[in-house]
Structure formats: C-alpha cells, structure tokens
Amino acid sequence: AQRVTQPEKLLSVFKGAPVELKCNYSYSGSPELFWYVQYSRQRLQLLLRHISRESIKGFTADLNKGETSFHLKKPFAQEEDSAMYYCALSPPGGFKTIFGAGTRLFVKA
Amino acid sequence: DTEVTQTPKHLVMGMTNKKSLKCEQHMGHRAMYWYKQKAKKPPELMFVYSYEKLSINESVPSRFSPECPNSSLLNLHLHALQPEDSALYLCASSPLGVSGANVLTFGAGSRLTVL
Numbered sequence: 634a635q636r637v638t639q640p641e642k643l644l645s646v647f648k649g650a651p652v653e654l655k656c657n658y659s660y661s662g663s664p665e666l667f668w669y670v671q672y673s674r675q676r677l678q679l680l681l682r683h684i685s686r687e688s689i690k691g692f693t694a695d696l697n698k699g700e701t702s703f704h705l706k707k708p709f710a711q712e713e714d715s716a717m718y719y720c721a722l723s724p725p726g727g728f729k730t731i732f733g734a735g736t737r738l739f740v741k742a
Numbered sequence: 743d744t745e746v747t748q749t750p751k752h753l754v755m756g757m758t759n760k761k762s763l764k765c766e767q768h769m770g771h772r773a774m775y776w777y778k779q780k781a782k783k784p785p786e787l788m789f790v791y792s793y794e795k796l797s798i799n800e801s802v803p804s805r806f807s808p809e810c811p812n813s814s815l816l817n818l819h820l821h822a823l824q825p826e827d828s829a830l831y832l833c834a835s836s837p838l839g840v841s842g843a844n845v846l847t848f849g850a851g852s853r854l855t856v857l
Contacts, residue, residue: 665844667845676851677785677848678847679845679846682845728775728792728797728798728836728844730844
C-alpha cells in the first residue's frame with residue numbers, strides 16, 4: 634500500500650538550531666517525493682521535490698531508497714520557517730499525490 | 743498568471759441547498775484536482791480531471807458532482823450535503839507531459855460550512 638508517514642505532529646526548535654522533519658514512505662517502485670509547506674494564512678505550496686535536488690530557503694531533502702525516507706533538513710532554523718510541512722508521494726506519471734499527516738514546525742526566538 | 747483562483751472563499755449552506763465551488767487557472771495546466779481538507783488533517787484527493795476528462799473519482803459520494811467545462815475551469819457542484827462535509831475544499835492544477843507534471847499548484851481554498 635502507498636503510504637507517507639510523518640512521525641512528529643509538532644516540532645519545536647530554537648532559532649539558529651538545526652531542524653530535521655522526518656518522512657518515511659511505503660511504495661513498491663520509484664515514486665516522486667515532495668515537501669509542501671503551508672505558512673500561516675497562506676496557501677499550500679511546493680517547497681521542494683527530490684528530482685530537483687535543490688536547496689530552497691536553506692532546506693534540503695535527500696531521498697534514501699534503502700530506508701525509504703525523505704527527511705527535510707535545515708542547518709539553522711529561522712522564525713519565518715514556522716509552518717505546517719507535508720511530505721507527499723506521487724507515482725511517476727500518475728495523479729494520486731498522497732500526503733503525510735503533516736508536521737507543524739515552531740521556531741522559537 | 744501563476745495562480746489558482748477559487749471562489750467563493752467562504753460558503754455556508756443548508757442540507758437542502760444546491761451550491762457550486764469554482765476554480766480557475768491560466769497556467770495552461772491540463773490536470774485539475776479537487777481535494778478536501780479537514781481541520782488539522784492533510785488534503786485528501788477527491789477528483790482528478792486530465793484534458794477535461796474525469797480521470798479519478800476517489801469513491802466520492804454523489805452529492806459532490808465535479809465538472810470541467812474547459813481547460814481553465816473546474817467546478818464542484820454541491821447538493822444535499824451533510825454537516826460532516828464541512829471542510830476546506832482545495833483546487834489544484836498541474837502540467838501534463840512535461841517535467842514537473844506531478845507538481846501541484848494549489849488555490850487558497852473554499853471553506854464550506856454545512857448547517
């Protein structure tokens with residue numbers, strides 16, 4: 634079965650501290666993986682996807698096929714990073730994007 | 743234009759009413775989606791249209807009726823809803839046949855309350 638698991642509902646860190654939001658997935662094959670973010674009072678938007686292998690707003694995410702993980706990392710958290718983060722999976726060429734339950738990140742001053 | 747626009751932002755309706763949610767995009771995306779999002783939950787896929795044809799219906803009750811009049815518009819017709827249908831309804835779109843075909847661009851949502 635296709636599934637995305639985000640084990641932490643809430644993650645609270647201090648400004649300047651490293652942050653890692655965990656994501657594990659279950660899929661038989663090679664899915665496309667994404668992180669979407671929703672800032673307060675803003676719409677859900679793409680943060681990054683594994684194919685691009687890029688860094689957005691200082692965030693990176695590495696796909697580990699052996700551990701079926703796609704954790705999101707940032708070395709120095711900023712207050713403006715506070716938001717809800719969703720890990721998502723999509724079959725290649727398919728339409729069914731499946732979202733994890735989400736992790737709310739709170740960065741304290 | 744790089745946005746997905748949804749109207750209305752808020753809708754309150756009784757269980758016997760008929761109403762519609764509208765979604766519009768002018769990015770040339772040929773896949774459009776309806777998602778339902780309950781409070782503190784992730785979005786759940788309801789319907790997918792590709793090239794104006796219904797591709798996926800995730801076993802949604804018939805009181806929700808989608809329509810895709812053209813490549814830029816997506817409607818969701820609502821009739822005889824139940825209070826448990828109260829939620830944020832998100833429209834999204836994505837390109838087809840190109841890199842990034844699965845990247846979703848979301849609208850701000852229509853918050854529906856069924857009394």
